[in-house]
Amino acid sequence: MECCGLLTAQKEPVPLKSIEVELEVKDHVATVVSTLNYENKEDKPLEAVFVFPLPGDAAVCHFSAQIGQTKIVAEVKEKQKAHEEFDDALSSGQHAFLFEESEQSPDIFTLSVGSLPPGESASVRLEYVTELAVQADDGLRFCLPAVLNPRYEPQGSECAGVQVTSVLASLVPYSLSISVRVSSPRPISKVESSCSLEPLQYVNTEQTQAAVKLAAGHKFDRDVELLVYYRDAHKPTAVVEAGQPSAKPGSLMGDPVLMLSLYPEFPQSVMSSLTSRGEFILLLDRSGSMGCPMSNGKQQETRIASARDTLLLLLKSLPMGCYFNIYSFGSSFENIFLKSVEYSEQNLEEALKKVEAMQANLGGTEILEPIKHIYSQPCIPNQPRQLFVFTDGEVSNTKEVIDLVKKNSGSHRCFSFGIGEGASSALINGLAKEGGGHAQFITGADRMQPKVMQSLRFALQPAVEDISVMWDLPKGMSVTVLSPTITTIFQGQRSLIYAQLSGQSSKAAEGGVTVKYSLAGCPSENKIVFSLKPAEDTGLTVHRLGARCLIRSLEMDKRDGEGQHDEGVKGKVVELSVQSGVSSSFTAFIAVNKGNNEPIQGPLMRRAIPTPRVYSPMCGGSMPSPGYCLSGMYPMKPMAYCMGLKTFLAEGHVQKKKRRFGPLTPPCTPSLDQTVERQCASFAPLRAGSVLRDSWQVMADCGQTLQSAEFEDCDDICLDKDFNDEVTEPKQQPPRDPLLQLVSLQKASGCWLLDPALAAAVGKTNEEVENTKPSAVNQEVWATILALIWLHGFKMDAQEEWEILAMKAVSWLRAQNAPSMAECVVAANTLLGFSVQTDVLGL
CATH class of the missing domain: 2.60.40 (Immunoglobulin-like)
Known part of the structure; x- marks a missing residue:
């Protein structure tokens, strides 16, 4: 076919031309109206299928379509009936529109437009309402998901989820425009965003109404996040x-x-006295996608690197007297200790060494099994369990995971952190909501550390x-x-x-x-x-x-032994959904233009609208073209995909014997984590028949496509030793952040030791630090006061990150009842060039 107009990566025309979003924020509730404009420029009728994300807690309440002068308003119907009506409409040549929520995850929706005749245009209007989440700095957060990374399918459920067609963000062939109106009884201080905005315009002199627009040319490389700030915001x-x-x-x-x-x-x-009890269990995602950069800027740290730094801060901030353990997961899971251990210097040092060595090298995102294992461990008496989950949230079995957390909600609190663009809002919010904790999202240029420390403050509050x-x-x-x-x-x-x-x-x-x-x-x-x-x-x-x-609440209600809903509960959900006009996992919006009875001329072509994804070669892997499954793939380092098989063959990293590869089999699309899920330390061979002989986009991120390639194959196509060295050899590490350097030296009790490492961390020589110590003071007391003065003098802009560990240090100092404390503060100020007062330190 000779293609024209907008194209997908597979060179197919894209009937979706633009998305226009009108956002109205009233106090802490947002109403979102999205208009999707379609045009069929092909010579055959189309069915266009678009799978895209919405906020997981959104109430979708209106769906309509306009073709020419004809407007069709959709009805909410039981999902099976809606599908049957849609299929009947297509077969009889009627215009039909179907909109439905995924049964696996409530933040993924599918919109089907058909049949759209050649040369015809249509616009689809979608409306939903959602609450805005309160942030640590009192801002109200709205997020319009624009990125949908492929979701990992757990083993045993492959191909069961919604099929997502995705392309790199830079290749998305449609445009996005957003206009925002904000109104509140209180004046609006400001509106900020992770994306470029036009200047904020106040509509009235009281500044209680304002308007702003997303700057033109959004690149689809991130979700559109808005932060709205009101004066004197949070009143009942x-x-x-x-x-x-x-x-x-x-x-x-x-x-x-x-x-x-x-x-x-x-x-x-x-509030001034944080609890010293608790069992703190930290669960860290180490799947392949955690190797992605935190944002799309150049030389950005990876998600796993940011998580390691955050765990350092979090572990140093835990109180003496508590218990802790650290789990990490991918295709399998690991735990540092067999069971939670008491927080001590020895246990802390052992944990930190293992955290420092953690990489995004455990393959897929099997989050369910480690959570099951954690819940199988008996709780420690008088030590309330607090679970901290760090993940990029790209899984398909969202509801199953949340169900498990809800069943165990009486034994713990769960704090969740969604890392990077495209993290599932349904998973992250659901974990916290059902686990009685708090959810945080870290996207764009956000720092993970302050958000995690806010959640730790919540966890340390008296129950x-x-x-x-x-x-x-x-x-x-x-x-x-x-x-x-x-x-x-x-x-x-x-x-x-x-x-x-x-x-x-x-x-x-x-x-x-x-x-x-x-x-x-x-x-x-x-x-x-x-x-x-x-x-x-x-x-x-x-x-x-x-x-x-x-x-x-009803959807989360009890299920039978196989995870299926009780028919009575399902009936209540359908009845309530139809009555209120709000979507559910058991219903769908269906709109049919029954006045259009012209038979279809020619075969109905199916066009999958691609969604943006943000994976790059830095993530450590990629995925094949949509529509295919890897079958029989043995372990292979993720860099193999990044280089592409063509490069492998050309550079001699693969040993070959003669035999043809067989084709891959449809219909599912593996995610990045599935593609690299069975990585291994030794390079096991690829199984014969595992690579596509026909056209296969091995690495869209690298722009390398193998077309009609016929490779020689055998049972032991392997990577050679040189390539192994190339992949596993660590890159030169950048200089460590001075704050993290100082924090890493703090002891579990809260004190610092007087040694050359501390002197270097505060920017002085060991002689300078020792010679200015007041003679009557203990070395640890002097070192601890020196560290506190440095924190207050140099790092006040990051106080929320170190405030809790500083409180621990102050508690340790008070317990020493050391003389000449004020003299130490004066000497430390003189050495470092500050004037921090004793009362500011809390002494």
Whole structure:
């Protein structure tokens, strides 16, 4: 075929031309309207299939299509019925549109457009609402996922997931435009983004309304992240939304729905003393994709390198008296200790040595098995379990993993960290939500360390116990809570409650809710009073978010022994989804233009719309062209893919015997992690028949394509020893960050030793440091004060990273009850050239 217009990497025309997004942020809720514009420039009718990501907690509530002057509004139907109706429409030549959520992961959706006649244009309008997450710096985060890296299929479930067609971000053949409107009762301070924005424009003099646009030419190399900042942002709020007039009274859509935002404030006396108990289990992803750079800039550190630095900070910040262990996983998993051990200098040093040696070399992303193993270990009495999960989140069995965390939520809290572009929001948010913890995303130029330390502060807060919610409503009214029961509360973290209000009351009436809990053995409560008069101009946003919350809870409800939903639960989800118009894993949006009955002229061509991915050769691997599975692949170092087989053959790294390779078999697309999942220390041979004889894009990232290549093969095609050395030889390490250098010298107890390494870390000679020590002080006391003065003098901009380990150092100093503490502070200030006061240090 002679191709024209926009092309995929496989030289097929792409009917999707552009995506236009209108984002409206009201306080901490976002409404997103995406319009996808299609045009068929081919001479045959098309079915265009687009698999793309959305926020995992989004409530998709509207789907419609426009062809010429004809607008078709979709209905929500049970998924099987929707598929049958779609197939029937295609076979009869009708325009049809199908939009559905993946059953494996709630942040992946498929949009099918068919049949689009030659020369015809169509636009598809998709609307969803979502809550904005609160960040460590009090900003509200919205993320429009633009990157969908192929998801790893766990062993035993290959080809079961949604099939994703992807190309490098630079090759995406359609454009993206985004316009944003922000409004709030409080003034808007600023709007920031990981992507280039046009200047923020205030719409009114009070600065409570503003508009901004994404700068033209987005490269699809990252998700579009927006951070919205309000003045005096986080106050408890309550919004009551009127029901839909056409809906049946007593139903979810017919009754008013309340959205309650709580920001509990704990007493300063409690917050100033962090707990010294806990079992801290750190679970680190070491799959092949963790070798990717943190962002797409040049000479960026890799995800695994950033994770190693973060684990150093985290381990040094743990309190004496706790227990800990470190697991890492890929195709298999490893743990440093057989069981969690007490936090001591010896155990800390052993752990840090092994962390320093960790590489992204364990293959695939089998996250389920290590979590199962962790839960199989008995909890330590009086040491609350805290699980920290670090992953780039590119797995397909998301719901299975989250189900497991929920089943064990009573025994631990789970803090999750999504690393890099394209991490699954459903997985990261789901782990934290069901595990009663906190989720963080590290993308673009973000530093992992401050975000992880914020979560550690949450984990070190005294556990909130005996949480109860009490309602105070006028006589004749009742409440049905739509949200899951609150099981955890953290200082500075928002808690959302959705509730259906039934019955009648005076419009002037007020309601109230009181959250009671026990904190460090002391009873506490937070109360908020709200008007029952419905807010104006809210549409059905609150109802849809409440419905989505209830749908998610039901979807997570008990399943049978094979992981299948009870038919009664499934029926409730379908009923609620159809009633509210909000998508679920059991329903789909279906739109058919029944007025179009012209028969299809010629065969219906299927076109898969490619999504962007951000893998590069630096990730340590790639994947074959979409539509094929590697069959019979034996272990091979990931650099093999990066160089490409053509280069291997040309440079003599492969030993050959005569026999033809057989073709690969469809239909699934392996991810990067699957491609390199069975790496090994010794280079085992490739099995005959494992490489495609016909056209195979071995390495799209490198731009190397082998076309119609017929390779000579045998049972022992191997990499030679020279190539092994080339791959495994470590590159020259860049100079270590001075902060991390100082942190690495701190002892488990919190003190530093007076030695040449410390002197070098603070930028002085060993003689300078020893000669300025006050004579009456112990060496460790002097060294520890010197380190604290350096931190306060040089690294105040990174205080959130070292604050907890500094608190540990101050506690150690107090326990020494050393004389001449003030004299030490003066001497350290003089040596380093600062004027840090004793009270600033906490002494």
